Amino acid sequence: MDIIQTIRERRSINFFEPGKTIPENTLRELLEIANLAPSSFNLQPWKVIVVRDPERKKALRVCAFNQPKVEEASAVLIMVADPRGLEENLDRMLDSWVELGYLKPEMRETYADMARNIQSTEDSLKRKVFAVKNTALFAMNLMLAAKGLGLETHPMDGFDEDCVKNEFGVPANKIIPMLVAVGYLKSGITLLPRAFRRNIDEFVRFEKY
Numbered sequence: 001m002d003i004i005q006t007i008r009e010r011r012s013i014n015f016f017e018p019g020k021t022i023p024e025n026t027l028r029e030l031l032e033i034a035n036l037a038p039s040s041f042n043l044q045p046w047k048v049i050v051v052r053d054p055e056r057k058k059a060l061r062v063c064a065f066n067q068p069k070v071e072e073a074s075a076v077l078i079m080v081a082d083p084r085g086l087e088e089n090l091d092r093m094l095d096s097w098v099e100l101g102y103l104k105p106e107m108r109e110t111y112a113d114m115a116r117n118i119q120s121t122e123d124s125l126k127r128k129v130f131a132v133k134n135t136a137l138f139a140m141n142l143m144l145a146a147k148g149l150g151l152e153t154h155p156m157d158g159f160d161e162d163c164v165k166n167e168f169g170v171p172a173n174k175i176i177p178m179l180v181a182v183g184y185l186k187s188g189i190t191l192l193p194r195a196f197r198r199n200i201d202e203f204v205r206f207e208k209y
């Protein structure tokens with residue numbers, strides 16, 4: 001599917017075909033394509049928990065204010081933003097830049113310092129924002145990739161973060177910006193037309209706020 005058509009046709013789907021599984025190779029392909037998302041300094045501060053087991057989806061549904069789509073979708077992906085993405089990935093990211101010729105070896109430490117300074121300390125608000133914004137781009141990439149692979153999605157922030165962390169063993173220092181339900185549209189369902197979008201003149205300014 002052409003990218004413009006994919007964007008135009010992506011919708012947040014409320015009715016998934018229950019009991020339908022996503023083939024393993026499709027799920028892996030989906031995650032691999034999503035993983036091509038851009039990120040600050042290419043630090044990729046995201047982790048994903050794929051929830052497919054019916055009992056685990058039931059537990060997740062309880063954390064997600066009983067939203068039925070959590071149980072009905074083939075899988076629900078818990079997006080985890082990791083403020084420690086910098087520590088975890090900086091070295092191999094710089095290695096790859098040096099190896100591929102993006103960066104001269106003598107500039108490696110200068111870039112490392114720049115990245116550390118920009119992202120601030122591990123518990124800072126800046127670091128949390130860094131982790132969340134990049135994970136949100138990953139999630140958007142995933143939703144578009146899903147559409148291209150014949151799947152439907154629904155992003156959700158209607159959940160109790162502590163409940164999800166407790167149920168799924170997510171460490172306290174991580175952030176869960178959203179869940180993304182993935183699956184197939186329930187047969188016989190016709191979507192309502194897409195709801196209100198602002199006219200671009202309402203929110204676009206040129207050159208100045």
Ligand SMILES: Cc1cc2nc3c(=O)[nH]c(=O)nc-3n(C[C@H](O)[C@H](O)[C@H](O)COP(=O)(O)O)c2cc1C
Pocket residue numbers: 010011012013067155156157158159178194195
């Ligand atoms: C970060 C985020 C969180 C959302 N959380 C929920 C949610 O918890 N439950 C829900 O029914 N819809 C949720 N939505 C879906 C929005 O309502 C939906 O994207 C919006 O109405 C536009 O519809 P569309 O995605 O079909 O264009 C969420 C969307 C985003 C981007």
